[in-house]
Amino acid sequence: MARSDVQLMLDVKAGDDVSFELLLHKYRTPLVNFLCRMVKDQAAAEDLAQEVFFRVYRARKEYSPSAKFTTWLFRIATNLALNAIRDGRYRQMQISIDAPGDEDGPAFQLPAREARADDRLIERERNRMIRGAILTLPEKQRAAVVLHKYHDMDYAEIGKILGCSESALKSLLFRAYETLRVQLALLVARPATQAAGEGKRHEL
């Protein structure tokens, strides 16, 4: 039977380094992705993820399972990321979605039906826009959205990680998604022709 994360961490506390390797293997990718969405740059995200795992290992003797392991892990990661962003260490990496692309390729254009655009190029440009929009959110909203959308965490756990109540979190998420809806209107809004067509159908 597979040991729970808490049990693995208790084994790490007891001196079992293999259990630490198992936790590292299980959570390095989710953690790097979370931090990548917080600070954009993958190298910076990996530096922060290294710091998170290092702190987990260093604090193993004091570990007490008062919460879910993921809550503890992501709370450390969130605090590190928020401090790093507030310190300005990663400010230069944030981009504006209105700015020209920082990657190779032309500025984004909506794909017309007739256009035979390079699909990969369009996909990359869409991803850049979405990442850029998330990065323009205030840090706490950004963390809430990333944990909610990309890590599928429930409100109670996100609330514990961010140190806010569930109702405050719901309000935070609504404001964040509302900002993203406006910023990514180009990708999200219904095409006017489709809306007009539906309007006519309703009239009929």
Place this chain on the structure above:
Amino acid sequence: MNCEKISNALVAYLDGRANSDERGVVEAHLKLCAACQERADEFRRLWQVMAEVPAVEPSLGFDARLRQRIAAAPRPKFWAGMLPAPRFAFSVALLVALSVWVGGRQPRSVNPQIATANSEEQFRMIKDLGVLENYDVLSNFDALSDLPASTQPQQSPQPGNDPDSGSGG
């Protein structure tokens, strides 16, 4: 329910975590409010769009780098384990400081010798209580004050009349 109140329940409704009551309230509002219905549709599309962004994989050297860092970290001193945890040490220090402070505010303990002396004094006072109770009566006794100052005024002895002062020889 108005649009503002619906807004906080909308995300939970769309992600399926709202309870049946919340769901009912939101659905009833969405049927009546075209703006909120449109927002809900766009939130759904937004989530689809956000899901397009692929996950990244940590670089190959990630684990090795971490192991290297852990190995390079200074080992805790052998006596570090004997030191109390910071929270425990702080709690003990606080308790000691509080005890000293509270002890300083207590009335000082009574010296046994002084206590004995006080007891004897109290005993004497109780023994003479009858006299002390009458002290005011005695000191303000009008009958004594009404007496003539002196029935036979004393005369100061005259040097010439003093039989002892005469020249005897």
